[in-house]
Amino acid sequence: MAEATAFAEFATSRHGALFRYAYLLTSDRGLAEDLVQEALVKTYVGWHRLRDPNNAEAYTRRAITTTAIGWWRRKSWRAERPYDDVPDQPVSADDATARVWLWRELQKLPPRQRAALVLRYYEDLTEPQTAEILGCSVGTVKSQVSDALKKLRTRLGSDVVLKAGVTE
Amino acid sequence: MNDLLRDTLAERAAGTEPPPLDLDGIIAAGNHRAARRRTLGILGGAVATAAVAVGGASVLRPRNEQPQPAHPGPFTPRRATFALGNEIHYGSEVISVAPHKVTAFVQTDAGFVFLNADNAIHVADRAGVRSLGKSAWRLTADHRGNLVAWVETHNDQGESVVYDVAAGRELVRTPIGNKFPKYASLAHGPEIVALDGNTAYFGTLDGLYRWDIRKNQGELIAKVSTIAVRAVTAGQIVFQQPLEQRPPAVSLAVAKTVSATAPARFSGQQAFLSPAARYLFTETDDALISIEPGWAGPKLYEVETGRKIKLPYAYDSLFFGQWLDDDRFIAAGKRRFSEAAETDLLVVTAATGAVKVAVPNFSKLIFSTTPPRIAPFALPTGGPIIDLAE
Numbered sequence: 001m002a003e004a005t006a007f008a009e010f011a012t013s014r015h016g017a018l019f020r021y022a023y024l025l026t027s028d029r030g031l032a033e034d035l036v037q038e039a040l041v042k043t044y045v046g047w048h049r050l051r052d053p054n055n056a057e058a059y060t061r062r063a064i065t066t067t068a069i070g071w072w073r074r075k076s077w078r079a080e081r082p083y084d085d086v087p088d089q090p091v092s093a094d095d096a097t098a099r100v101w102l103w104r105e106l107q108k109l110p111p112r113q114r115a116a117l118v119l120r121y122y123e124d125l126t127e128p129q130t131a132e133i134l135g136c137s138v139g140t141v142k143s144q145v146s147d148a149l150k151k152l153r154t155r156l157g158s159d160v161v162l163k164a165g166v167t168e
Numbered sequence: 169m170n171d172l173l174r175d176t177l178a179e180r181a182a183g184t185e186p187p188p189l190d191l192d193g194i195i196a197a198g199n200h201r202a203a204r205r206r207t208l209g210i211l212g213g214a215v216a217t218a219a220v221a222v223g224g225a226s227v228l229r230p231r232n233e234q235p236q237p238a239h240p241g242p243f244t245p246r247r248a249t250f251a252l253g254n255e256i257h258y259g260s261e262v263i264s265v266a267p268h269k270v271t272a273f274v275q276t277d278a279g280f281v282f283l284n285a286d287n288a289i290h291v292a293d294r295a296g297v298r299s300l301g302k303s304a305w306r307l308t309a310d311h312r313g314n315l316v317a318w319v320e321t322h323n324d325q326g327e328s329v330v331y332d333v334a335a336g337r338e339l340v341r342t343p344i345g346n347k348f349p350k351y352a353s354l355a356h357g358p359e360i361v362a363l364d365g366n367t368a369y370f371g372t373l374d375g376l377y378r379w380d381i382r383k384n385q386g387e388l389i390a391k392v393s394t395i396a397v398r399a400v401t402a403g404q405i406v407f408q409q410p411l412e413q414r415p416p417a418v419s420l421a422v423a424k425t426v427s428a429t430a431p432a433r434f435s436g437q438q439a440f441l442s443p444a445a446r447y448l449f450t451e452t453d454d455a456l457i458s459i460e461p462g463w464a465g466p467k468l469y470e471v472e473t474g475r476k477i478k479l480p481y482a483y484d485s486l487f488f489g490q491w492l493d494d495d496r497f498i499a500a501g502k503r504r505f506s507e508a509a510e511t512d513l514l515v516v517t518a519a520t521g522a523v524k525v526a527v528p529n530f531s532k533l534i535f536s537t538t539p540p541r542i543a544p545f546a547l548p549t550g551g552p553i554i555d556l557a558e
Contacts, residue, residue, distance in 0.1 A: 004195060011191055012295055019186035024177055033187050037194060044198035099176040122177035
């Protein structure tokens with residue numbers, strides 16, 4: 001009963017943040033909802049091993065990420081979708097259009113690269129923390145982030161939006 | 169560092185509101201999965217492994233469509249409650265729903281459900297506010313329990329919805345009786361008349377449906393207009409008499425079945441029965457009725473005897489809030505002769521009509537000059553206090 005209460009507190013307090021993370025990975029509310037639900041079920045089942053809410057958060061994010069990667073391999077949600085609202089080229093770095101463009105291009109990245117970017121640039125995690133969640137080495141995180149930014153620069157034009165993309 | 173990337177991610181994350189957390193479903197699925205693992209651990213073998221793979225998908229999103237047992241919830245006690253701007257005042261506790269402004273709300277045992285200025289439905293509790301992603305004109309709740317109901321209006325039909333706030337899921341969604349006729353302008357759209365325990369009453373275009381929420385099925389019990397039946401509590405139905413008439417339709421009967429022969433012993437438009445149907449409070453639809461006919465004004469009755477209970481003279485406008493129990497209810501009273509329209513939140517003892525001021529001058533009974541002319545405060549009836557200017 002105490003475990004269920006502790007889990008309920010964790011899930012209630014972190015559900016919003018976990019959903020947003022899942023949404024940034026998938027860009028689909030329904031998939032994000034399913035991902036979070038599945039990840040929280042896994043966390044609940046393994047709660048007695050986690051104990052610390054900090055461990056639970058990292059575990060749940062890892063479950064979201066690995067589940068998303070697994071679904072991405074099997075399912076068709078990576079299929080490209082038409083975006084009528086996207087202009088031909090971004091206008092400037094300050095323009096909202098650039099953010100729309102970048103969002104669309106982010107969705108074309110493989111999930112592991114997208115996850116690395118989200119963890120580093122949205123969650124502000126360090127490279128070791130990102131590696132922990134992705135279940136890989138720090139070197140792999142560096143290469144995933146570097147490759148992702150390189151793709152974005154190529155697609156969007158480095159002069160326009162991602163001038164400082166690889167610097168820390 | 170890349171500000172654009174950060175901004176893009178932050179903007180997208182902030183722009184998506186999390187859905188309700190289905191905590192019961194997650195725990196149920198987790199328990200189910202853990203129990204199966206224990207069983208499979210005994211069975212072992214490849215067949216068992218395959219069963220996990222297949223069964224795992226089936227429990228991903230369990231859907232128990234039954235209403236949950238009535239465990240005491242965090243908001244089970246009914247208190248002197250009102251909403252003002254972006255705050256819900258629950259007794260001495262203040263729950264902020266900023267940046268939303270509450271225009272109408274109800275209380276359930278699991279939390280408050282409110283409409284904002286865009287008529288979007290939200291749930292508020294001590295953990296915060298979440299949008300249900302739906303909209304409605306008004307909300308309906310029972311005296312107790314976790315359920316709330318509303319009608320969603322689409323181009324060609326309306327849908328009656330019953331939602332379990334504690335479980336965070338819909339129990340009923342049906343378009344039954346609410347197909348809109350082509351090229352017709354409806355004087356009164358479909359409504360949820362009442363939630364009464366595990367029964368919902370839908371005021372549809374075809375008539376009054378009684379809906380068994382547990383079985384998710386119902387029956388048409390009276391071919392009457394959407395507004396003919398005003399309330400149902402403890403199996404007692406408040407309906408206009410005669411059944412077919414145009415508004416204001418203020419003669420009301422209370423009976424266990426809707427019939428053309430039940431005597432009209434009460435008067436009013438909006439009707440609020442006490443939890444055991446012992447008392448009936450009525451008021452007009454229009455908060456500022458311009459020329460007051462005899463039937464206008466709040467009224468309080470003892471249902472069994474039809475006795476009219478005198479309300480305090482000190483207040484010239486009285487708006488029902490909710491029943492605290494079968495003997496007392498809260499109401500907002502505008503002080504008679506107050507030029508500033510000072511309004512008190514009151515606790516009214518039904519048997520005598522005696523009032524006790526719970527919150528003095530909590531708001532003013534004033535209305536804007538442009539529509540929608542709704543009062544600056546709301547009470548937990550599910551609808552706004554509105555000046556129809558008719």
